Amino acid sequence: MLDVKFIRENQELVKQGLLNKNAADIVDTILKLDEQRRSLITKTEDLKAKKNQVSSQIPQFKKEGKDTTEIFAEMKRVGDEITLLDGQLRDLENEIEDILRNTPNLAHSSVPVGKSAEDNVEVRQWLPEGFNFKNDFKVLDHIELGKKLQILDFERGTKISGSGFSLYTGKGATLERALINFMLDYHLKHHSYKEIMPPILVNRESMKGTGQIPKMEEDMYFIEKDGLYPIPTAEVPITNIHRDEILSEKELTIKYVGYSPCFRREAGSYGKESKGFLRVHQFNKVEMVKFSKPENSYDELELMVIDAEDILKELGIPYRILMLCTGDLSFSAAKCYDIETWSPAENKWLEASSCSNFEAFQARRANIRFRREETKKPEFVHTLNGSGLATSRLMVSLLENNQTPEGKVVVPKVLHKYTGFEIIG
RNA sequence: GGAAAGGUGGCAGAGUGGUUGAAUGCGGCGGUCUCGAAAACCGUUGUCCGGCUUUCGUCGGACCGGGGGUUCGAAUCCCCCCCUUUCCGCCA
Structure with missing residues (x-):
């Protein structure tokens, strides 16, 4: 606001x-x-x-x-x-x-002016050693791999719940769990976040606080009987932890990381990019949230992007960073970097993370303040959040980039202690 | 789902119609004392909005879960809603 x-x-x-x-x-x-x-x-x-x-x-x-x-x-x-x-x-x-x-946040002055996604600016790209955009064998996409290796079962997911719901089986389920645990542990150990396990049903006030309501209401699930919303991202409950609070200056910057499933109706988005994991109603995500002083928030944003990048480097997944232009920024964001991972089967980049600075926009809505020691006056904090990261898109890139010519998948080394196996197939 | 109790300042907790923004205690901040600290003592301590003051401020208004009502006047009385706690039932 x-x-x-x-x-x-x-x-x-x-x-x-x-x-x-x-x-x-x-x-x-x-x-x-x-x-x-x-x-x-x-x-x-x-x-x-x-x-x-x-x-x-x-x-x-x-x-x-x-x-x-x-x-x-x-x-x-x-x-x-x-x-x-x-x-x-x-x-x-x-x-x-x-x-x-109903009025969106303004973009920061460093954000390029533009109309749509086409005007986004690539900031940097990272490719693992020996990586090549062209493979010398026919690559399978994640759906084919999932089926062949019996680790993903989209047909049965659809039977159980409907289209857009995925079912992980066997080593697929283990791999998913391994990814989540690896990411959480990594952020705790190397980036000193505090772990949060939030409720995944939230009330209307919380949805308003982070700005999902009123603009995105159509995209949310809603449990009418109890007036609760399944969260579209852990950003909602985690940011709302400090709703209506006045924090002390010395506890800032607060850094939280939490895993949650995420639920999105994706109303009206069928058709394009909707096969397999590319667009689903439920997915898993590890989310980073920061509460910072206004003067630090843009530094914190850069650091947050690096925190997400570290995960991808450890996993050896090729990615690039985009700075979103003014026209492509979300409702609440003042500045946002998207991290896209490479899909060799789709032959394109897939958004796997989005790191945003909301400045005081959410804080004003959710009434989250801190007391500055010098002035003794309460001031709105700046809130930031970023995926660190979403597993569904990540899984696509992981499976596809790590496949062998025989159609097996090599598990990245950092995940071995979590999976207990080194190869699938 | 059934029953009961309760929502007051950062926290605890008084207050049942008229200088009550609200006793008291704790905490916080400033000071005295001390080599320093603790203790003790003294002082101070909310948020939001508006006007004037482009500073320090100052004046006014609002706020005792939310909304409505009664009254010249409501934290205090009445109605509705929300939330929390406890007990019973059910259940992971």
Whole structure:
């Protein structure tokens, strides 16, 4: 959520920023409503001040035996007017809030301006030693491999739950579990995160706090009976850990990492990229979340990307880093790097991680603050999160890149102690 | 699912219609004492919004789970909702 004061003081900047993000220009509307709001506040507060002043004298009057009927009648009128104006004020505030909640965050100045994914900028690429984009044998895609090795069973996944639900069997299930454990352990040991295991059903407030609601509501599952949402990412419960809290300055930067399954309806996205693991309703993800001071958040973002990259390097999976342009940034993000891993069968890059800085956008919604020691004043923190990483897309690249000409899959060395086997097939 | 209790400041916990933003204790911060620390003592200590002050501030308003009602006046009375805890039942 953007700050009204900020909009007031940076009108042109906000207008341009919204344009860059392909969003509606709400600046003039907000300014008009805000002006009305403030003038109403002045009015009601004058009346309330009067009411309070008179009220405080009444015990005295009573003691003196003074006749108060006229005062009471007058105060009754004042009270009624206050009720009326307060009602108007509330309507106005709701209107403003509604607009702001539906307005995206602005991009950071370092983000390239662009319309769509085509304008994203490749920042760097990493390829394992001896890697070649062309294989000298016919590579199988992850679905073929999964079937041949009997480690993935999409047909039965569909039977059990529907399309977009995957079933891991045998060494496939073990490999999946190994990946999750490896990633968690690695972030704990080498990147000093604190591990979190969050609830995977959350209430509406939590979904609002991180910005999934209202804009993404169609993409969420919802359990009507209990008013709970299966999380689309562990970002939601983990960021909401500190909702409505004031943190101390010295505990920042807080770094959490947690595994959770993720649920997405993916409404309307059937057809393209939807086969096998490429687009699923349920997948596993290890998520990193940071709460930082504003002045550190962009450094923390760079570090977070490196934390995710370390995992891929350890696994020996080729990847590249993209900086998303303004038009491709998500609703809440101010800056975002996507990490894409290589799929030789698809012959293209697949998004396996997304690391974003939300600045104070989520913090303002979720009311997450810290008290600066110097000023003693509460201030909004900056929140960041990134996948570290999502296993489904990662699994595609892992299987496909590590296949042998005979159609077996070599397990990366770092996973051996988790899998207990070194090859599948 | 059945029954009961309860939601007050960072925490604990008073307060049942009129200077109550709210006693008291703990914690936090500042100070005295000390070589230093502890103890003791003294002082201080919420958030949000608006106006003026482009500083330190200052004035006003709101906030005792949320919403509505009664009243000149509500933390306190009434109604609705939400949440938490405990006990019983069921169950991993």
